[in-house]
Amino acid sequence: MFAGFLDALFNGISIGAVLLIAALGLAIVFGLMGVINMAHGELMMLGAYTTFVVQNFCKQLGGFWFEIYIFLALILAFFLTAIAGLILEKGVIRYLYGRPLETLLATWGVSLILQQFVRSVNWVIVIGIAIFCLLFFGGLRILKSRANISRVQNWIVAVLLVLSLGVAIATGNLLSQTYQLAVTQPWFGAQNLDVTAPTWLQDGLSLGSLQLPYARLFIIALTIVCVGGIYIFLQRSNWGLRIRAVTQNRSMSACLGIPTAKVDAITFALGSGLAGVAGCAISLLGSVGPNTGQNYIIDTFMVVVVGGVGNLLGTIVAALGIGTVNYLIGSGTLALLLTPIPPLVDFFNFFATTSMAKVMVFALIIAFLQWKPGGIFPQKGRTVDA
Structure with missing residues (x-):
């Protein structure tokens, strides 16, 4: 039993x-x-599909390339999803x-588009x-360089959009x-x-009667590297300093000359890149499909809310806690x-499925948030006021 x-x-820690x-x-x-980015799960899905494509390409090369494809997939998944997030x-x-409801609906629409x-x-x-x-974008660049046509610029953009769509559709039909x-x-x-894991990830580490799959150990090690990298970036780099400054007080940061629009773009690209890395890790645990991201997006939002919005330590504690409790149940x-306690056995046996376990964990999170609405480590001071 032990x-x-x-x-x-x-297994719960690896999921966490x-x-x-x-x-x-x-x-x-x-x-x-x-x-509230509802397309975050689909960015994970893109990372998982990137891993699948890289695996197939390296499998054709064979030998050494197949054994290291997971590292190539991680790099490519990060940059591709970072670019997608930037776009x-x-x-x-x-x-x-400043319009959270519209943002939620727009990103939800983007998630549906990416799935299809x-x-x-x-x-x-x-x-x-x-x-x-x-x-279209080449025409826009040329258009912006012509200051003397500013009066009819909107009409030109509309015509350029129609012509670009027409040429693209005609080419596709042809x-x-x-x-x-x-x-x-x-x-x-x-x-x-x-997705087939490299040969060196297909075995496991035996500790007595306990078998630890190398794939899950790799995911845990990858998580440690990502957490360490994000911490160093936020605490030791110039852009990390700017990100922390904008997080605490956007208006004051703008007054001090920090380009808040560029900070937003870099931050979103970084978050999207991490979603791609997560998608690469997910591909080692199961199959890849259009709905892959939807299986994790709700749990991911729960981690952010329970840990405390924007708090790195709270995110770590909440992710490992939710993943472990979810799997144990x-x-x-x-x-x-x-x-030894029959009433509790019957109760937890009722929730001993993947879907019902999520229901119970969600109920526990609601109860926890009634006690601590700001999460494990709530925001304080200027961060809240800003």
Whole structure:
């Protein structure tokens, strides 16, 4: 029984480690910008799909490349999702600051778009998007350099938008008719896809009767590296200092010359990149699909709220606590430990499934927030007033 408890505890900590990586970015973004990003889970999904693509590419190369693909996937997932987050911040969120409800609805819409995108993406869509971006944003750059046409600028932008869309759609139709299924076949589809871990992550560490999978140990080590990296960045770098200053008092930071708009963009890109790293870690625990991010987004928000908005230590404690408690209840381990107390055994056996365990954890969090509304480590002083 004791060995089973240790095994469940280890699995719970590894799940909490994934939640922690995902919640780190969300905690920074939410704490600094007050933005409720419902597309955070889909950024995790993009990181997981990036891992799948890198795995397939390195598998064809074979040997050494397959053994190290997870490190390449981590780097690529971070930068790709950071760029996606930067585009999201500059294209959507920047125009909705101070309006949390609109931000929530907009990012929820973006999450639905990203889910459908990975289900349907093919060469036609990618080429069409590339042509549209080249024509529209290239035209905008040329337009901004012409100061003498400012009076009709809005009309020119509208015409440029229509022409860019028309050329992109026409090109897509031409490719579809010319090459038929060769360019219209979806890359991923709606089904879940499996990611194979490198050979050195497929075994486990034996400690007596306890088996610790290397993949979960790798996730825990990755979490420690991410937490350490974020701490050093926030405490030791110039941009970390600016981020902390804007978090505490945005108005005063702007008065002192800190570019708050650039800080927002960098912070959102950093949080999105961490979501991509979390998606890479998730791919080692299970299959990858369009709904992968939705399985973690609620838990991630709960971690941020319970830990205290924008508090790094609170996020760590909340992530490990929620992940561990969730697994102990859902796996039936807690019911097994309470065997001497039959009423409690029956009660926890009722919640001994993944979905019901989430319900119980959610109820416990509601009760906790009634006692401490600000979370484990609530904001104090100027941070609250700002």
